[in-house]
Amino acid sequence: MRKFNLNSELKNKIINLKRWLTLKEINYVEDQDLKKKSWLKCGGIAKLFIEPDNIEKAEILGKYLVEENIFYYPVGNLSNTLIRDGEIYSPIINLRKIVNPIIQLNNDDSEIISVKVSSGLTIFKFVMYVVNNLKIYGLEGMIGIPGTIGGAMITNASSYDSCISDYLDKVKYVNKKGEIISIFKDDINFGWRSSIFQKMDNFLITEVFFNFPKKNIKDNHEIQKRINYVKNHREMYQEKKLPNLGSLYATKNLYSDLSKLSIPLFVLYLLYISGTKFIYLFLHHKNLLRFRKFIVKLYCLYFKIYKKNFSMSDRTINCLVNMGSDNANEAISIIQILEKKIKGRIRLENIIVRDLK
Ligand SMILES: Cc1cc2nc3c(=O)[nH]c(=O)nc-3n(C[C@H](O)[C@H](O)[C@H](O)COP(=O)(O)OP(=O)(O)OC[C@H]3O[C@@H](n4cnc5c(N)ncnc54)[C@H](O)[C@@H]3O)c2cc1C
Incomplete structure (x- = not known):
């Protein structure tokens, strides 16, 4: 009930905001499908995607939204952000269309x-x-x-x-x-x-x-x-085939960090470093990519994230990839599975936005 009231109040504010944007000649798109903008190719529908074309307009917009007590969310290229599914009434602001940048x-x-x-x-x-x-x-x-x-x-x-x-x-x-x-x-x-x-x-x-x-x-x-x-x-070492958001966790070596969490993860890490060393010393580097794929599969088995639409990149465990879904909530649930085991001991780098109205 409370949620409904909040939303109807916000909807009225949005109607006024649209009038104000037209008056100030600030461009906006209604019902912007965020999966078309997101690097992970998933996310909900932004009811109002606002694109000022100069800095003065961006500044008065920021001020107006604060004065009207409207929570907004700025986005750039959505290459580090995963926004929930469904309709999003909180205005999304994007400054990519500023002229003379x-x-x-x-x-x-x-x-x-x-x-x-x-x-x-x-x-x-x-x-x-x-x-x-x-x-x-x-x-x-x-x-x-x-x-x-x-x-x-x-x-x-x-x-x-x-x-x-x-x-x-x-x-x-x-x-x-x-x-x-x-x-x-x-x-x-x-x-x-x-x-x-x-x-x-x-x-x-x-x-x-x-x-x-x-x-x-x-x-x-x-x-x-x-x-x-x-x-x-x-080109050689990073995911290039499947949609992704770069590094999932803010760490230079996720394998090493994970190894401190449990004995199976420590054993996996030993396998990873010894296998990598062996390939560098005795085999052609092309085998490294095959080996990495094998190692990532083992990690996915450990975390029970196989047979899903989102998984880890064949090239590194530190990269969530989309294998053909447009459901952001599914991606969020995979991250939640990881987070349950990691218990906040490694900092997430990708930004998960679940609570926009
Ligand atoms: C293939 C790939 C490779 C990558 N490689 C790297 C890498 O090597 N190093 C690295 O650091 N990152 C990397 N990233 C992650 C990402 O590209 C960076 O974090 C980038 O800086 C995010 O910029 P963005 O415009 O896409 O931000 P978004 O994802 O759109 O937003 C990120 C955060 O910034 C906020 N934000 C954006 N614009 C504004 C604004 N004008 N005012 C206030 N808040 C704002 C958003 O609200 C959000 O919280 C990679 C991502 C991908 C997909």
């Missing part, structure tokens, strides 16, 4: 190039801009991460020795009181795949500022060589 700022300091980017810009476009236009090295390891700059701020996205916060200056966002805040890098408490933003809700990152030291300008040929290395390595 990269602006180079005038800077009196001749040693530094300052750049402002909208949070909806993809990591790929940002890295390519930094490499091709600024000729700065250091971010090229992130080339294969399919997210946006906003999403990257939440987990301090990183790969191949590059990290989104490496050249970060500050982040601008609308907080849950509707205020526009600038927070400097040192105050964001970045850690490995973590940031202060993970403890916040109802906030919208709008712009992100970077400072690149000119001493990091490098021969483009060398940066390109590194990009090719990263692309080839990803």
Whole structure:
């Protein structure tokens, strides 16, 4: 009964919000099927998927929603987020359609190039801009991460020795009181795949500022060589066939972490490392992929997650893959099975969103 009342109140607020969006010329899509946007190819129907085309509109939207006491949820590329099935009335905000997403700022300091980017810009476009236009090295390891700059701020996205916060200056966002805040890098408490933003809700990152030291300008040929290395390595060792959300758990070695939880998992880990060593020493590396597939099957048997529509990638146990379902709740239930055994001792990296109205 209470749930029904809450929903009807929210539905009325949504009707008013639609009128307000039209008045302010802010674009939105009704009944957006999230499985079409999600990298895991599942998720519910967003009744209102709002796509401002400039930062001012994004900021007044964030303020309006706070004033009207409407809980909203920002998304980037949905490459790290699993949203429940069913109709979702809480507005979803996406800043991918902001025009002119990269602006180079005038800077009196001749040693530094300052750049402002909208949070909806993809990591790929940002890295390519930094490499091709600024000729700065250091971010090229992130080339294969399919997210946006906003999403990257939440987990301090990183790969191949590059990290989104490496050249970060500050982040601008609308907080849950509707205020526009600038927070400097040192105050964001970045850690490995973590940031202060993970403890916040109802906030919208709008712009992100970077400072690149000119001493990091490098021969483009060398940066390109590194990009090719990263692309080839990803191609070889990461899931590429089936829809997925990258690493499920925030750990550099899930096999090792799991081995501390039970004797069977310790034995599996021993098998994994000794088999891998043996292949490196005596066999062709192609056998490594076959061996990994075998090991992942053993882990799936242990966790009882075989014969399901979602399972672990053949290439690594730390990646949930969709084998042909559009049911997000099924994916969530697999993660719950893992979580029951792991008991919070390893931190989830994928973000599970179950409680949106
Ligand atoms: C194939 C594949 C490979 C991957 N490889 C890596 C890797 O090597 N390293 C790595 O770190 N990650 C990796 N990831 C995970 C993912 O791409 C990153 O976490 C990425 O930064 C998420 O960005 P997104 O835009 O997709 O965020 P989303 O999944 O859309 O959102 C993630 C979180 O950010 C919040 N958010 C997004 N935008 C905003 C905003 N403007 N304001 C406030 N909150 C916001 C959302 O509410 C959500 O809580 C991989 C994913 C895939 C599918």
